[in-house]
Amino acid sequence: MISKFDLAKALRDQAKIVTDANSYTLVTNGETFEPDINDMHIEEATLFGDDTTKLGNSSSDSQVGIYQLAVHTPKSQNKWVGLDIIDILSTHFARGLQATFNSQTAVIQNHSLSSMQENQTHYIHNLSLKFTVIN
16 A cells, blocks of 8 residues: 655655755645745645556556746745755656655656746746656
């Protein structure tokens, strides 16, 4: 059976590696966080797909999903600064990357970038990382 906690932890651990190395603030979806209007941060969220049980003699399950990293850059900076951060994240989460926690492994398949959004204080670029997990 696929453990959603272990899967989310594996992906978050990978995000922490790259955000800590670059001094970025990583915020978990749903976490209480009030950024300063001049601070950059990255929000993460794991969007789970349905579990699929293999038919036949195989006892393994599989799942696809999306790990999303939303890069929030202050409007006091150039609105394209977020794209440089997206490049760093995309390089770290390259196709084939295996994120593992408690023998639960997510394999990055590809990534996509949505159009830039904005709120009152920040520009937002969303990087979506499609993953597959087989248990």
